[in-house]
Amino acid sequence: MGRAKKVVLAYSGGVDTSVCIPYLKQEWGVEEVITLAADLGQGDELEPVREKALKSGASESLVADVKDTFVKDYAFAAIQANALYENRYPLGTALARPLIAKILVETAEKYGADAIAHGCTGKGNDQVRFDVSCAALNPHLKILAPAREWGMSREQTIAYGESFGIPAPVKKSSPYSIDRNLLGRSIEAGVLEDPTFEPPEEIYLLTKAIADTPNEPEYIEIGFHRGIPTTLNSTPKNPVELIEQLNQVAGNHGIGRIDMIENRLVGIKSREIYESPAMLVLINAHRDLESLTLTADVSHYKRGIEETYTQLVYNGLWYSPLKAALDAFIQSTQERVSGVVRLKLFKGNATIVGRWSDNSLYTPDLATYGAEDQFDHKAAEGFVYVWGLPTRIWAQQGRK
Known part of the structure; x- marks a missing residue:
């Protein structure tokens, strides 16, 4: 038909x-x-x-x-x-x-x-x-x-x-189902379907085994403009180049492996192995830069938005009205998320060791415990009293 x-x-x-x-x-x-x-x-x-x-x-x-x-x-x-x-x-x-x-x-x-x-x-x-x-x-x-x-x-x-002249595929020694693009690899099937089975080293391509990684750390700096990564070690990079180079640099230190039991949309659990060095490093660095440049209330509220956003994308709703509305919110939050994040890559870890921004909300003379301290300590007593008042009243009622 x-x-x-x-x-x-x-x-x-x-x-x-x-x-x-x-x-x-x-x-x-x-x-x-x-x-x-x-x-x-x-x-x-x-x-x-x-x-x-x-x-x-x-x-x-x-x-x-x-x-x-x-x-x-x-x-x-x-x-x-x-x-x-x-x-x-x-x-x-x-x-x-x-x-x-x-x-x-x-x-x-x-x-x-x-x-x-x-x-x-x-x-x-x-x-x-x-x-x-x-x-x-x-x-x-x-x-x-x-x-x-x-x-x-x-x-x-x-x-x-x-029967229609399409040749059978050459039989592979690898029994795995693999999907790859610029952002990484997903590996499933074969022995990986047993969630107790440790993934064999042969399945990995983008990331080195920890035993094979360099014995000295490597420091990198990633520059962001309005939440978009634009530079690597102070050198401007086009989008594809940035992802490719970060995949290579981070993967060389064994960074980017994920082994998880994932909840699929269709209602079943599946064991998934991923390699995604660049994306994990960039998200880690971006989130840290936000902690420097976003106010506390925006940063905390955005975490809930991020969870909903992620589920929409995973569940195939990229072009949905809610996704478009969340896009508008997220773009608004990114206006001041510009700066540089410094990371140490070593033995499977990408550790953030520094960050700076012209839009930084970190105020040294308020944060310091040294002689330069400008914080009004006397004002704190009244603040703590008012802040804790509802709890105090609740506690008093409980004692009756």
Whole structure:
């Protein structure tokens, strides 16, 4: 039964997305499949991916280089929000999905397609992120998810592809499922599905084992302008360059590994391993600079906003009204978050050892305990009395 005539398919070159091409045409009566691969800095050569789509039956195979947009409009926004899902995961994969959805919709509109397709299964978070983001950007486009409906095992999927001339993938010695982009890597499946099993060293690529890291610390300085990282060691860096260099520098010291039991949106727990050196260092540094430049009430209130923001992004609601409203609040808080943070990188730790800003709210002659102290100590007695008055009255009532 035909569901659409022309479809734009989010394409990675893997088994599922490759098999989606003949499946859409043979089983669902789609007349034309246009594939779109997004270059998010995953490090793969995308020309073979583009060619594979054409050999698999795509009428056109497109590759979009969106690395710069990915960092500027998505990663940097998440850094301003100090976004860590369940206080640990810096959303590397989740941030990529609304961008991919955006270019899918733009491509569908450009080519006159009436549907968008992806290769997500029914078990993960990405199906939600793609479906909801695409619907928010263009609710008139149909969204097709063959892998969610075809009910084939991996072996059956490979056999189906082979029947249409799609070669079976070379068998890997690695049994892991890996997603990579500029912001880091996520690793799951295989032996990692046992939450008691220590991850083998072979799964890591961006971060060194502690035993292999330098025996001397390395100091770095990260400069921010309105909450956006702009310099590394006083040298201006473009967004992609900054992330790439920080991944290398921090990863060299074993910084950026996360091993967590994560609560997926679909209601199951999964064991996830992440490598995200640059994002963890930048969020850590940014939060510290905020402590120097934001008032206490704004800083404390923003923590709750950050938690809600992070859940929205993880749950696929990047283009939702609440997310837009929180963006406006967060941008307002960043006007004075400019300055430099100094960190010591050593044996898996990125320790903040200094920070300074022209907008600093730290006042030395009020904070000092030395002779320069300008704080009015006499005023404190009246303040403490008034501040503690409700508690005192409550305590007196309790004694009756």
